């Protein structure tokens with residue numbers, strides 16, 4: 001995997017988890033006991049490339065929930081539909097509407113300011129990773145506020 005893709009994936013994950021304050025967004029929703037190790041989960045599989053880095057396509061969840069639902073695609077779809085109907089609608093429309101994935105630099109430019117916004121939630125190693133990504137992508141164009 002190339003550097004830019006890695007940066008985009010890491011930023012997306014920071015944004016998704018940071019937005020939720022690094023909590024499992026599925027806590028208490030079912031019989032699964034949260035592990036409290038937090039990952040970013042795709043609502044619609046990352047294989048659908050045009051929405052792979054979409055903020056609306058991610059939720060913060062613990063490894064226990066992530067693992068369980070990654071083997072239960074139908075349950076996962078039903079759960080997402082119930083919990084986040086607007087995001088689900090939005091994503092499904094884009095899933096079937098074939099479009100080219102956005103250029104990776106554009107994705108990074110959009111995710112960087114968001115990742116910075118949630119900085120207060122990051123651990124030291126995550127801040128360090130963010131700093132490195134910032135350094136590498138100094139010249140990337142950001143959307144105007």
Ligand SMILES: [Zn+2]
Pocket residue numbers: 024025026027033034035036061062063064065
């Ligand atoms: Zn959980």
